[in-house]
Amino acid sequence: MATSTPPAPARQSHKQAEPGPGVNFGRVLKSEWIKVTTVPSTVILIVSTVVVMVGLAALAAWAISITQQDLGSSGAPQGGQGGPPADFDPASQAWEIPSSGLIFGQLLIASLAVVLIASEWATGMIRSTMVAVPKRAPALLAKNAIIAIIAFVVGAVSAFLSYLVAQPILAGEDLDFAITTEGVLPSILNSGSYLAFIAIISMGIGTLLRNTAGGVVTAVALFFVVPVIIVNLLSGLADWIPDAARFLPTNAGNQLIAISTESDALTQFQGGLVMGAWALVLLVASLLVTRTRDV
Amino acid sequence: MIEAQALSKRYGAKVAVDAVSFTVQPGKVTGFLGPNGAGKSTTMRMIVGLDNPSGGRVTVNGRPYAQHRAPLREVGALLDAKAVHTKRSAYNHLRAMAATHGIPNSRVREVIELTGLGPVAKKRVGGFSLGMGQRLGIAAALLGDPHTVILDEPVNGLDPEGVQWVRHLAKGLASEGRTVFLSSHLMSEMALTADHLIVIGRGRIIADAPIQSIIDGQGKARVRVRADRPQDLLGGLAGEGVSSQVLEPELVEITGVEPRRIAEVALRERVLVYELTPLQVSLEDAYMQLTQTEVEYHSHALPAAGEAPALVEGR
Secondary structure: OHHHOOOOOOOHHHHHHOOOOOOOHHHHHHHHHHHHHOOHHHHHHHHHHHHHHHHHHHHHHHHHHHHHHHHHHHOOOOOOOOOOOOOOOHHHHHHOHHHOOHHHHHHHHHHHHHHHHHHHHHHOHHHHHHHHOOOOHHHHHHHHHHHHHHHHHHHHHHHHHHHHHHHHHHHOOOOOOOOOOOOHHHHHHHHHHHHHHHHHHHHHHHHHHOOHHHHHHHHHHHHHHHHHHHHHHHOOOOOHHHHHHOOOHHHHHHHHOOOOOOOOOOOHHHHHHHHHHHHHHHHHHHHHHHHHOOO | OEEEEEEEEEEOOEEEEEEEEEEEOOOOEEEEEOOOOOOHHHHHHHHOOOOOOOEEEEEEOOEOHHHOOOHHHHEEEEOOOOOOOOOOEHHHHHHHHHHOOOOOHHHHHHHHHHOOOHHHOOOEHHHOOHHHHHHHHHHHHHOOOOOEEEEEOOOOOOOHHHHHHHHHHHHHHHHOOOEEEEEEOOHHHHHHHOOEEEEEEOOEEEEEEEHHHHHHHHOOOEEEEEEOOHHHHHHHHOOOOOEEEEEEOOEEEEEOOOHHHHHHHHHHHOOOEEEEEEEOOOHHHHHHHHHHOHHHHHOOOOOOOOOOOOOOOOO
């Protein structure tokens, strides 16, 4: 409009702006990437997640080799007081070490995902975001994509580093294993997928609630508290409760990262599908709500 | 150009913006004036699609804001100086916004220089003063070198130098042929900056006219008179629809009649007049008059509509 009104001596930059086309998804992705990497606490949280996950895996490796040592010296694996349970199999437990940091890593990633979106509401940044991308859905999708990618990389890299760190510790008891051992490499990669799903579910919660504290509490409740309550308190009430509990995100996720699954349980793939369904439902819900919400 | 047609916003039972229609023309600064809570910000938020209208529509350069391919290049908006993540630096905030439109970092540095943010650009926004926050908001609004600039209370928290800078900026942008839409509740600020004024009260447009015609149209002539027998003078003026206020025994303020008529009556009544000063009606007075009567606008047009035909034409 302004360019068509005669007296406008448009500045040079006015002209430069013309050829540059508008918003596209790649650009929105880049914008979201800049946002994630330019808040120091976010970067610190991501790095600490890797450190904590690898550290936990090292501890787990150490615990397994200690137990193995005790087993070897006492020579009485069966029913020893305070000893390991009868079905203790140090070798197969060792295989799960790469993914052992997830239990904590998921907490940090869930918090991060909630914070990334809820902090925009808290600070008012969301208005800048939605003025720049008024169609809104691309901004939200890009944010989900970025956190999912970060979570995947954090999960897979941590699991791989955990594998590497654990080998020398396990080697003392001859428990070290090749990465080609059946199920190990998929479990390492699926640790990434696990965290990516956790991230999308959490970001969906954060988007719906628009509140950092409420979002983190809700996510932790869904991932930690609800499964524990069901297993410990409610599972006796009715047969269907433990049955349904298999479909909770973290329970399904444990199947996703399992080295091997029991015949009556969800397979790795099915576990992934269930988690993916949770992520998809929350993503769609948050997209629908964001479309019409006043910012 | 911004065009609103019967634009409404309701929050539950409360009507924030009540079927307003107006056009903001390019090439001049249009002031958007109204008391707090009149609906200024809500209207501006609807223009850039942050709030969904309950009724009516608003377009910028012919289209709803969200349907532009490059919205930041069409419209730059400062709606809320605090629409920034407090832990991010000003530079990175602008970089993230620019990235959505492929705007190069050179332009980011340009607007930082333009708004005088250079020394603090790498600092966390959380530590910014209100004035610095305003400058950052203006920098973000100018990123895409937009044809239309919307600034909600831009001088809020600025120091005198900053206020003057915003004034020059707004006029400069308008002189380049851009549409500049500026809200304020400060009438004095509008008098200095705006060419055209849209006055809003309780969600309705009260006036939509060039600023001079609002001043002229609203203010009735007010004259300060010193005379030896003011009561005789007022007696002679009785029946001419004047109102008066006796300030001192020999000093009155007479409203509603021209100085010449007062002098004629004084001559007839043989009253000695030793001061006859026409008082300038300020925009502030005009504004107070407008908003005082706003309640009547449910049923009437402006009382002064005859004198200033452009008034309320937007409705």
